[in-house]
Amino acid sequence: LTLLRDPDLAPxxxxxxxxxxxxxxxxxxxxxxxxxxxxxxxxxxxAEGQDRSADFPHxxxxxxxxxxxxxxxxxxxxxxxxxxxxxFQSGEYLVARMAAGLEDAARARMKGELDAEIDRMRAxxxxxxxxxxxxxxALENRRDRLSRHLGRVRxxxxxxxxxxxx
Numbered sequence: 001l002t003l004l005r006d007p008d009l010a011p012x013x014x015x016x017x018x019x020x021x022x023x024x025x026x027x028x029x030x031x032x033x034x035x036x037x038x039x040x041x042x043x044x045x046x047a048e049g050q051d052r053s054a055d056f057p058h059x060x061x062x063x064x065x066x067x068x069x070x071x072x073x074x075x076x077x078x079x080x081x082x083x084x085x086x087x088f089q090s091g092e093y094l095v096a097r098m099a100a101g102l103e104d105a106a107r108a109r110m111k112g113e114l115d116a117e118i119d120r121m122r123a124x125x126x127x128x129x130x131x132x133x134x135x136x137x138a139l140e141n142r143r144d145r146l147s148r149h150l151g152r153v154r155x156x157x158x159x160x161x162x163x164x165x166x
Contacts, residue, residue, distance in 0.1 A: 001073040001162045004063035008055070009165035014080060015052065016045045016087040017061065019159040022099045024106070026149040030142065035113075036106035036150065040158070041098050047083060049090040061163055076164060084162065095155060103153045110150065114143040 009015075020041045026032035044053040044061075066073045077084065118139045125131040 001066040001076060001164065002061060002063040003066060003166045004061060004163050005166050006056075006060070011165055013165040014047050014083060014087070015056065015061075015163040015165075016043075016084060016091065017053075017058075017159070017161040017163060018043045018045065018088070018091045018095065018157065020095050020099075021156045021158050022102055022153055023156065024103075024149060024153045026146070026152075030146055030149060032146065032149060035110040035146065036102060036153070039102055041095050041102075041155075043091045043095055044163075045087040045091045045094075047087070049087060051091075051094055061161075063163065063166075077162065080162075088160075099153050099155050103150055107147060107150050110146050111143065114139060114146070118143070 020043075022036075022039045022041055024032050024036045042053050042058065043051050044056055046052050066076075118136060121131060121136045121139060125133070125136065
């Protein structure tokens with residue numbers, strides 16, 4: 001819990017910062033990190049459920065940390081519990097949409113690279129008898145396995161911070 005003095009925030013305003021990590025578990029031989037490395041996704045939800053992370057970079061949210069004043073922190077959290085629950089749910093929905101966008105971009109990047117490689121191997125196989133259909137099939141199998149694993153992007157909530165404007 002952080003108390004923040006900022007001229008752009010009315011006193012008593014709440015912001016909920018949520019930091020997630022998007023990961024895609026896959027066997028190491030698939031080299032999933034080439035297409036979707038572990039990626040940090042940050043949201044900063046205001047009381048209306050809008051993402052304000054572009055307006056307030058992480059560095060701007062430096063304020064007085066209330067972890068030492070446990071009673072005050074608990075009182076604020078209990079008083080705003082319903083609002084925080086709504087903000088959390090809105091944030092989870094938005095971060096799931098962000099992860100879907102990451103998945104789509106990674107899938108397009110993967111298909112573009114591997115389809116080009118498969119086309120190159122097929123063209124090479126027409127002029128070089130040493131390139132067999134097994135090599136093309138192996139690339140196609142890799143592309144299909146990667147595509148299946150990209151459908152399994154996992155989100156992990158790494159950090160939460162409540163910011164209260166003072």
